[in-house]
Amino acid sequence: IKRDSKFATLTQEHVKYFQGLLGSESAVLDGVSKDASEDIEPYNSDWMRKFRGHAQLVLRPGSTEEVSKILKYCNENMLAVVPQGGNTGLVGGSVPVFDEIVISMQKMNKIRSFDDVSGILVADAGVILEVADNYLAEKNHIFPLDLGAKGSCHVGGNVATNAGGLRLLRYGSLHGSVLGIEAVLPDGRIMNDLVTLRKNNTGYDLKQLFIGGEGTLGIVTAISIICPQRPQAVNVAYFGLESYDHAQKAFRAAKTQLGEILSAFEMMDGRTQKMLRDVTGRKMPLEGEHPFYCLIETSGSNTDHDSEKLQNFLEHVMEQEIVADGVMSENQTQFADIWSCREGITEILGHWGGVYKYDLSLPIGDLYALVDETRERLTQAGLLGDSESHPVVDVVGYGHMGDANLHLNIPTRGYNKDVEKALEPWVYEWVQQKNGSISAEHGLGVTKKPYIGYSRDDTMIGMMKQIKNLYDPNGIMNPYKYI
Ligand code: FAD
Numbered sequence: 347i348k349r350d351s352k353f354a355t356l357t358q359e360h361v362k363y364f365q366g367l368l369g370s371e372s373a374v375l376d377g378v379s380k381d382a383s384e385d386i387e388p389y390n391s392d393w394m395r396k397f398r399g400h401a402q403l404v405l406r407p408g409s410t411e412e413v414s415k416i417l418k419y420c421n422e423n424m425l426a427v428v429p430q431g432g433n434t435g436l437v438g439g440s441v442p443v444f445d446e447i448v449i450s451m452q453k454m455n456k457i458r459s460f461d462d463v464s465g466i467l468v469a470d471a472g473v474i475l476e477v478a479d480n481y482l483a484e485k486n487h488i489f490p491l492d493l494g495a496k497g498s499c500h501v502g503g504n505v506a507t508n509a510g511g512l513r514l515l516r517y518g519s520l521h522g523s524v525l526g527i528e529a530v531l532p533d534g535r536i537m538n539d540l541v542t543l544r545k546n547n548t549g550y551d552l553k554q555l556f557i558g559g560e561g562t563l564g565i566v567t568a569i570s571i572i573c574p575q576r577p578q579a580v581n582v583a584y585f586g587l588e589s590y591d592h593a594q595k596a597f598r599a600a601k602t603q604l605g606e607i608l609s610a611f612e613m614m615d616g617r618t619q620k621m622l623r624d625v626t627g628r629k630m631p632l633e634g635e636h637p638f639y640c641l642i643e644t645s646g647s648n649t650d651h652d653s654e655k656l657q658n659f660l661e662h663v664m665e666q667e668i669v670a671d672g673v674m675s676e677n678q679t680q681f682a683d684i685w686s687c688r689e690g691i692t693e694i695l696g697h698w699g700g701v702y703k704y705d706l707s708l709p710i711g712d713l714y715a716l717v718d719e720t721r722e723r724l725t726q727a728g729l730l731g732d733s734e735s736h737p738v739v740d741v742v743g744y745g746h747m748g749d750a751n752l753h754l755n756i757p758t759r760g761y762n763k764d765v766e767k768a769l770e771p772w773v774y775e776w777v778q779q780k781n782g783s784i785s786a787e788h789g790l791g792v793t794k795k796p797y798i799g800y801s802r803d804d805t806m807i808g809m810m811k812q813i814k815n816l817y818d819p820n821g822i823m824n825p826y827k828y829i
Pocket residue numbers: 393428429430431432433434435436439440451471492493494495498499500501502503504505506507508509510511512560561562564565566567692693787788791824
């Protein structure tokens with residue numbers, strides 16, 4: 347792709363305007379800020395180190411009014427922008443493609459209010475997810491979203507990507523739990539829909555456009571979200587299984603026997619667990635190796651009741667030979683240790699220099715077949731083999747099995763065009779044939795933009811483009827991405 351010449355390039359006059367508006371500490375220019383050690387490089391490169399932009403300017407507004415003035419000015423001067431939260435996105439959406447101005451939300455980091463009767467939290471977009479959850483823990487509540495990047499990602503970024511995470515099975519999607527949004531449109535108008543109402547059928551539900559909008563329609567400046575009571579009893583179990591079929595049986599049994607307390611059902615194949623062990627040198631919760639592993643979490647209100655239920659479940663699935671081996675957490679340390687076997691996967695997959703990531707929704711019965719077929723395909727193409735001369739390290743699968751969301755990952759010894767050609771669009775065709783989704787929870791960003799047609803028809807893509815043109819006619823919001 348080429349830089350769109352309709353966008354202006356940054357001038358001294360633009361910079362002067364922004365420094366006048368925000369002060370030089372919040373309008374950071376190409377490495378030279380008030381604090382001379384500050385470098386803008388981290389804003390230009392993504393979590394995977396796969397994408398690199400060339401922004402010369404980073405703006406860090408401290409209020410909704412400042413965001414409004416910034417966007418109005420950018421829109422009038424044809425300056426393209428990229429909204430940025432914690433910069434943990436996995437589709438290249440949070441960094442510039444060329445010289446777009448980065449608008450970082452990190453200074454808008456206040457909790458605005460919390461009502462402990464309704465459980466409704468109102469927070470600035472730049473509040474870090476873990477900070478929000480720790481705040482809620484003190485009030486005996488829980489943020490209805492949890493994911494491995496919680497220490498860095500922003501609640502605004504979570505909403506902008508419509509992140510799914512580890513407990514969607516229990517708490518549902520942000521499309522349901524987010525009750526209100528305050529957002530700034532490209533022309534500077536402030537959409538004040540920061541309501542704290544559970545029910546509100548007064549016209550089109552416009553805030554939904556910003557949930558999963560990936561910063562293409564405006565900037566989310568605050569959210570209101572309904573948060574459940576924090577469960578008193580949380581347990582986690584880790585199982586080794588013989589096959590994917592056994593994992594499906596375990597899922598059915600978990601729904602039958604643990605029903606109302608089940609809060610996560612995650613799947614990791616044996617290859618991811620072996621990699622985790624080899625790369626980190628850590629001890630795994632179970633001895634021996636199994637082709638598949640599942641992680642089951644329960645959350646309820648009575649410790650004895652829940653532990654007993656999980657214990658009975660464990661006995662049942664072992665007796666029925668659904669699972670080969672299993673372990674239950676007995677304290678907080680073991681609880682965290684088991685969860686790290688799942689949450690730690692993302693990080694180690696980058697160990698060899700490159701990783702091709704596919705985040706897919708598929709019919710649950712077909713979920714793992716794609717991983718096997720991909721491995722077969724890359725082996726036949728001579729890209730995967732026993733020796734280190736092959737570019738592909740392995741083909742692995744893990745994910746939110748309870749939501750039928752597979753993460754197909756292909757770690758490689760650096761990024762490689764032949765590997766990419768063997769995978770795309772083949773993976774997307776496979777998903778299309780199963781009526782799946784090519785983007786379950788990570789979004790489209792730059793990586794998935796060319797492939798949206800595998801999951802959406804022309805009529806729907808046309809409607810999306812109409813919406814984009816209506817609210818962002820100059821196209822300044824996060825260009826070159828999404829649609
Ligand atoms: P960023 O990466 O900064 O931005 C993401 C997108 O949102 C960009 O397009 C950006 O322009 C836009 N954006 C950001 N803030 C705003 C705003 N205030 N207004 C408008 N647009 C905005 N995702 C899942 O769904 N489930 C997981 O389990 C999961 N686990 C992860 C684990 C790890 C280790 C990592 C690194 C990532 C994981 N992700 C997961 C990816 C996920 O999308 C994010 O971590 C998170 O939702 C992004 O939030 P962020 O604040 O970092 O947003």
